[in-house]
Amino acid sequence: MLQRVFQKYTGFLRSLKAVYVLNNLLNANALQHKRPLYKKYKLKKSRFSPLGSKDFSGHHHPDIPWIDQPDALQKMPQQYGWNQLPNYFQDKVPHFIESGYMILEGFFSSESIHALNTEIDQLLQAGKTDFNYTGKKIFNLFRQSAVADLQFFRNPTMLQYLQFLLGKPILPFQTLNFTLGSEQRAHSDFIHMSTEPQGYLIATWIALEDVTPDSGPLFYYPGSHRLPYLTTQHYPSGNTFFTIGSESNKRYEDAIEAQIAQYKLEKQFFLPKKGDVLIWHANLLHGGSPILRAGATRKSMVCHYFTEQVITYHEISQRPALHLPFPR
Ligand SMILES: O=C(O)CCC(=O)C(=O)O
Incomplete structure (x- = not known):
């Protein structure tokens, strides 16, 4: 219940690290499995405490995914x-x-997409799911929708592919569903869903309808995954011992924009047909284009996956990620 209220909340409490510590204590079961991992990666702090890249600074573990190794x-x-x-x-x-x-x-087949879109409409109408504080994202729909969960989020073939790419068992973490384009500025998912060792996050973007150029398509920068991970240590986040800087996300996105200009990265747009999927690397820069046609829909689903056997956290809000060790 508390989680549902917080989903909608945008105020001051979101900036207090103590609120997250309290939430961590209330969800102790979702942090229990981190004990051996903190030990393995020599992280000397309580698993209820705030956590960020500075806790690993200079000592990132070399066990990065095989796809990120030079050979x-x-x-x-x-x-x-x-x-x-x-x-x-x-x-x-x-x-x-x-x-x-x-x-x-x-x-994904037209039949599966039709089943999911129908389920989303029904759940929204019945008030059983809703958009979160962004007004654009339905958070973790898989908890209410068996279709979203079993046919999409935990699709066995997709899990097989993702496990191959990251070389460790996949841990399905969260889903986001959109009916409109996100219009989100360019970012790497690492800043929101982070791992130690680095690189053990992967995402899928699923087209739930054909996407047109004026409906705010996803964009991305090929090759940007090879840039160094940009963390709160690399831009003025405004974080203090007790608080998360209120401008941290904006300043992060400004820093990414500067990086894109510095490296003259080439932007590409994803204009998929219904059922197409784009899989992106933890550090691929991407975002949502402006919506150019009033009323244009852009139905899509994003699934984020960690792997097992790594420390998971949220760099932007400096907190450990809450999840069970294995898929439910
Ligand atoms: O779908 C979009 O417009 C962007 C989604 C996104 O950036 C994300 O989920 O990380």
Whole structure:
């Protein structure tokens, strides 16, 4: 119940680290599995305490995903699970390694998409789900919708692909559903969903209808995943011992914009057909374009996945991520 209220809340309490500590204490079961991980990665602090990149500064663990290692292309055919992958997916892996994303055309059937869109309409109408404080995102719809959960979020083929790419068992973390474009500025998901060692997050973006250029399509910067991870240590976040800087997210996005200009990164737009999926790397810069046609819908679903066996946290709000160790 408290979680649902907080989903809508945008005020001062969101900036107090103590509120998150209280929330951590109330959700102790979702932090229990972190004990051995903190030990393994030599993190000397309570699992209820605030957590951020500064706690690892200078000492990031070298166990990064195989796709991020310099000889990834050579290692690829020796990776666990390679021989079980269909050819069409194998052919896309080098592009993912080099560009930080891949597109799976027609991955989901029209029937599945229709079932999901119908379920979303019904849940919204019945007041059983709602948009969160952003007014644009339905958070964790999979908790109310078995279709969203089993056919999309925990789709067995998708989990197999993601596990291959990250080389560890996948831990489905959260879902976001949109009916309109997000218009979100460019960012890397690492700042919102972070791991130690770095790189153990991956996301899927699913088109729940054909996307037109005027409806606020997803955009991304190929190759940007290879830039260093930008953390609160690299821009003036305004964080203090007790609080999260109120401008931290805006200043982060300003810093990313400067990085895009500095490296002259090339922007691409995702104009998928219904059922297409884009998989992106933890550090691929991406965002939502402005909506140019009043009333244009852009139905889509984003799924974020961590892996097991790593420390998970939220760099922007400096708190450990709350989840159970294994999929429910
Ligand atoms: O769908 C979009 O417009 C952007 C979504 C996004 O940036 C995210 O979920 O991280």
